[in-house]
Amino acid sequence: MKFLRNYLNKIKPNFEEGGKFHAFHSVFDGFESFLFVPNNTSSSGTHIHDAIDSKRTMSIVVLALVPCLLFGMYNTGFQHYLAIGQTPGFWTIFLYGLLAVLPLVLVSYIVGLGIEFIVAQWKGHEIQEGFLVSGMLIPLIVPIDTPLWMVGLATAFAVIFAKEVFGGTGFNIWNVALIARAFLFFAYPSKMSGEEVFVRTDSTFGIGDGKVIDAFSGATPLGQVGSEGVPLITNTIGDTLSYWDMFIGLIPGSIGETSKLCILLGAIILLITGIANWRTMLSVFAGGFLTAFLFSELGLTSISALEHILLGGFAFGAVFMSTDPVTSPRTQFGKYIFGFLIGFFAICVRVLNPGYPEGMMLAILFMNSFAPLIDYYVVNANINRRLKRAKLNAMKGGVE
Amino acid sequence: MGLLSSKNKSILFNPLAKENPITVQMLGVCSALAVTSKLEPSIVMAASVIAVISIANVVISLLRNTIPSRIRIIVQLVVVAALVSVINEVLKAFAYDVSKQLSVFIGLIITNCIVMGRLEAFALGNKPWPAFLDGLGNGAGYGIILIIVGFFRELLGSGTLFGYQVIPDKLYELGYENNGLMILPPMALIVVACIIWVQRARNKSLQEEK
Numbered sequence: 367m368k369f370l371r372n373y374l375n376k377i378k379p380n381f382e383e384g385g386k387f388h389a390f391h392s393v394f395d396g397f398e399s400f401l402f403v404p405n406n407t408s409s410s411g412t413h414i415h416d417a418i419d420s421k422r423t424m425s426i427v428v429l430a431l432v433p434c435l436l437f438g439m440y441n442t443g444f445q446h447y448l449a450i451g452q453t454p455g456f457w458t459i460f461l462y463g464l465l466a467v468l469p470l471v472l473v474s475y476i477v478g479l480g481i482e483f484i485v486a487q488w489k490g491h492e493i494q495e496g497f498l499v500s501g502m503l504i505p506l507i508v509p510i511d512t513p514l515w516m517v518g519l520a521t522a523f524a525v526i527f528a529k530e531v532f533g534g535t536g537f538n539i540w541n542v543a544l545i546a547r548a549f550l551f552f553a554y555p556s557k558m559s560g561e562e563v564f565v566r567t568d569s570t571f572g573i574g575d576g577k578v579i580d581a582f583s584g585a586t587p588l589g590q591v592g593s594e595g596v597p598l599i600t601n602t603i604g605d606t607l608s609y610w611d612m613f614i615g616l617i618p619g620s621i622g623e624t625s626k627l628c629i630l631l632g633a634i635i636l637l638i639t640g641i642a643n644w645r646t647m648l649s650v651f652a653g654g655f656l657t658a659f660l661f662s663e664l665g666l667t668s669i670s671a672l673e674h675i676l677l678g679g680f681a682f683g684a685v686f687m688s689t690d691p692v693t694s695p696r697t698q699f700g701k702y703i704f705g706f707l708i709g710f711f712a713i714c715v716r717v718l719n720p721g722y723p724e725g726m727m728l729a730i731l732f733m734n735s736f737a738p739l740i741d742y743y744v745v746n747a748n749i750n751r752r753l754k755r756a757k758l759n760a761m762k763g764g765v766e
Numbered sequence: 767m768g769l770l771s772s773k774n775k776s777i778l779f780n781p782l783a784k785e786n787p788i789t790v791q792m793l794g795v796c797s798a799l800a801v802t803s804k805l806e807p808s809i810v811m812a813a814s815v816i817a818v819i820s821i822a823n824v825v826i827s828l829l830r831n832t833i834p835s836r837i838r839i840i841v842q843l844v845v846v847a848a849l850v851s852v853i854n855e856v857l858k859a860f861a862y863d864v865s866k867q868l869s870v871f872i873g874l875i876i877t878n879c880i881v882m883g884r885l886e887a888f889a890l891g892n893k894p895w896p897a898f899l900d901g902l903g904n905g906a907g908y909g910i911i912l913i914i915v916g917f918f919r920e921l922l923g924s925g926t927l928f929g930y931q932v933i934p935d936k937l938y939e940l941g942y943e944n945n946g947l948m949i950l951p952p953m954a955l956i957v958v959a960c961i962i963w964v965q966r967a968r969n970k971s972l973q974e975e976k
Binding site for chain 1: 941943945946947948950956
């Protein structure tokens with residue numbers, strides 16, 4: 367650590383005004399503040415600083431995503447070998463998944479950070495750290511067989527049109543990673559849904575050659591629910607799935623969303639560190655569960671409320687996406703409303719629109735748009751309540 | 767005053783860029799979103815609007831001294847509605863397919879803010895020739911944007927231009943796919959936004975003061 371600090375101090379003059387590499391100062395600043403908390407403080411006015419700055423916040427979210435990423439890699443391999451009817455060892459399975467998932471992660475980071483660097487250089491400010499999390503989320507919420515160029519294009523679209531045009535990190539209205547997914551979803555629907563995309567059946571970099579077995583069907587559990595007349599939810603080779611299977615997550619789906627166990631781990635990290643707000647998370651689950659319960663009581667959906675929570679991207683969205691501090695309301699009471707409606711709309715889309723098996727993405731993006739409005743009314747209600755109280759107190763004071 | 771004096775020239779050419787009805791005045795955006803998923807209807811729509819707006823401008827300009835100001839909007843509407851009906855019939859007779867694609871949007875030229883705006887703001891106070899040029903310029907300014915948007919949406923959304931495939935089959939074999947989002951109206955908004963972005967970046971006078 368000391369060595370790194372000394373080295374940075376040594377090369378720092380090159381990037382300062384008049385230095386050789388002054389043109390690249392924003393890149394240097396970006397790296398320096400990523401590695402070390404900047405040791406300068408605000409010089410004018412009164413400020414309240416959190417001890418943890420946004421780069422550290424982002425790093426913890428990325429850390430919380432690591433279990434999902436690793437499990438996603440293993441599951442990618444697991445689904446593949448299940449489809450071709452082989453049972454190799456743990457490391458072979460993991461290696462296959464690693465080779466399949468890593469390119470998606472790399473493309474997302476290279477394209478996204480590349481744009482961030484260019485914009486920072488162009489506008490002459492520090493590189494913003496917002497993409498650290500988005501860059502990890504994007505590969506986790508796409509199907510494994512999404513072509514790399516599509517991921518790159520969607521990332522570029524999301525970073526430019528959902529973030530940079532609004533002023534960069536902290537100013538975006540919608541969750542950047544979800545905009546990338548929404549772009550893919552509407553632009554290339556054949557690559558984002560259906561039975562072909564969630565399990566990779568081809569070999570990856572020469573590993574895992576094999577013929578797909580006859581019983582194989584790549585439909586995700588929610589995809590099966592969508593099609594009519596499926597009595598029991600099964601995995602890709604026709605075995606019935608229990609609640610436990612859905613919780614552990616060795617089922618087909620987008621890379622990071624399948625394992626509720628790993629999402630739970632991530633949620634614990636986020637909640638203990640106080641990065642994510644428990645109000646949002648809790649109310650998303652509450653809203654989703656109650657809505658799903660209502661629908662299954664009414665007989666509109668063939669699976670139970672618990673299955674609705676366990677399947678698809680519901681838990682992933684609730685833990686990692688709806689809690690995004692930028693795009694959710696600032697007021698504490700607003701977070702309850704926001705979260706509850708996300709859960710409500712996600713289940714509504716799933717159940718009421720037969721065309722879309724999953725509704726979490728649309729629900730979160732939809733509620734993102736309403737977050738400022740929710741804040742506005744919560745703050746106004748608060749002001750009115752206090753005004754009333756002040757008036758009452760003044761009247762009492764007058765009488766006494 | 768010559769037919770194309772410098773004043774008339776600016777009347778004709780300003781709406782193409784500096785005072786473009788769509789990208790600068792933000793008028794007529796709705797129809798720009800609705801009809802531009804293909805290039806052909808965009809062009810037909812552009813031509814229709816140019817025809818309606820320039821003829822209506824001339825007619826209103828000729829009548830400007832006889833229209834009582836209290837009922838001028840109604841008179842303008844009657845003129846525009848008559849022209850639109852004629853255009854609609856012509857399209858049905860000679861370009862039935864396109865007319866079906868454009869369907870209600872030809873009729874909705876009546877409510878196009880650009881048409882009414884030019885009649886109110888220009889034709890009522892100017893002689894027929896400048897009014898004609900103004901209509902031509904504004905119609906063309908609207909049309910250019912429609913055609914640019916239509917070009918990109920059809921090219922990227924369907925891989926075709928005028929219905930003919932222009933993206934080579936080889937590219938599809940390599941894994942290229944048409945962007946389905948381009949067919950949907952939101953993308954028209956983003957394409958228009960990009961045009962505005964480029965235009966403002968190049969033209970300093972359009973940039974707002976910071």
